[in-house]
Amino acid sequence: MSNIANRLLRQTVLATVIITSIGSPAVFSADEREVRETARVELEAALQLSGDPERGRSLFATCAACHGVDGAGQSDGNAPVIARQHRSVVLKQLVDYRHALRWDLRMEHVVELKKFESLQDLADVAVYVSQLPRVDQVGYGPGEHLQRGSWTFILQCASCHGASGDGSSTARIPRLAAQHYDYLRRQLWDIAEGRRPQLSATHDKWLSDLEQTDVNGIADYLSRVVPR
Numbered sequence: 001m002s003n004i005a006n007r008l009l010r011q012t013v014l015a016t017v018i019i020t021s022i023g024s025p026a027v028f029s030a031d032e033r034e035v036r037e038t039a040r041v042e043l044e045a046a047l048q049l050s051g052d053p054e055r056g057r058s059l060f061a062t063c064a065a066c067h068g069v070d071g072a073g074q075s076d077g078n079a080p081v082i083a084r085q086h087r088s089v090v091l092k093q094l095v096d097y098r099h100a101l102r103w104d105l106r107m108e109h110v111v112e113l114k115k116f117e118s119l120q121d122l123a124d125v126a127v128y129v130s131q132l133p134r135v136d137q138v139g140y141g142p143g144e145h146l147q148r149g150s151w152t153f154i155l156q157c158a159s160c161h162g163a164s165g166d167g168s169s170t171a172r173i174p175r176l177a178a179q180h181y182d183y184l185r186r187q188l189w190d191i192a193e194g195r196r197p198q199l200s201a202t203h204d205k206w207l208s209d210l211e212q213t214d215v216n217g218i219a220d221y222l223s224r225v226v227p228r
């Protein structure tokens, strides 16, 4: 897709997100529905492929430039931990970046590189990432609102993300445990403010209804949870 088309799409997606998050039913333009459908079909096809972790290892050299050779990201939260993220979640995010359904210029550039052109390339790198060993050292928050954060998370988020933030590979729910505090905080605000077009308006609202101390507390709690 050309840059201009990408940008136009972003604007319509953003406008739609804003409209849906104030309560109207989701109305997508025909173009947008087509993009979403293409991404959905692509993800289903990619999930059917069994990835080759050895090939994934060599492709991962590109990713390591930002996420580190161990997939630990950066403790300032600029790049997230991706080691041990569920294969289905990694694949979904890569496909979403490819179709401008998740916005980050660095990631959008990576998935447009020739070497990640085929779904097999994405499947190979995703399986390698999902098998990387657990990362224990991440960037934590200040520890001020941990109790409040953990209660809010358990009451409002654990039904899907799991009490210890492990998510689910089959349900394609991201693992959030032991993720950098600053990365989580950024995503939580992005979601609350409608900058993650693949998340439902309901998911956006759960976060926009929270107070700042809850949001910071949730991010801090998750950064310190030892994942399974």
Ligand code: HEC
Residues within 6 Å of the ligand: 059, 060, 062, 063, 064, 065, 066, 067, 078, 079, 080, 081, 082, 085, 089, 090, 093, 094, 102, 103, 104, 106, 107, 110, 116, 125, 126, 129, 174
């Ligand atoms: C130029 C730096 C850079 C490179 C190279 C890079 N990434 Fe990223 N990646 C990022 C940044 C920054 C983010 C966070 C973007 C955001 O906020 O949406 C990210 C986000 C992600 C996410 C989403 C994580 C989540 O929990 O939702 C995944 C998955 C990911 N990258 C995988 C990869 C893979 C696989 C590669 C190699 C094919 C790669 N990245 C290469 C910088 C990079």
Ligand code: HEC
Residues within 6 Å of the ligand: 092, 153, 156, 157, 158, 159, 160, 161, 172, 173, 174, 176, 184, 187, 188, 198, 199, 203, 206, 207, 218
């Ligand atoms: C009904 C199930 C459900 C509930 C409840 C839920 N989530 Fe989610 N969440 C999801 C799914 C599914 C995704 C992945 C969406 C996608 O990228 O396709 C997600 C994505 C996220 C992400 C993005 C992760 C990343 O790195 O990309 C964050 C952060 C998050 N949720 C936090 C929360 C918090 C905090 C709560 C509670 C206030 C919550 N969620 C409640 C299902 C849920």
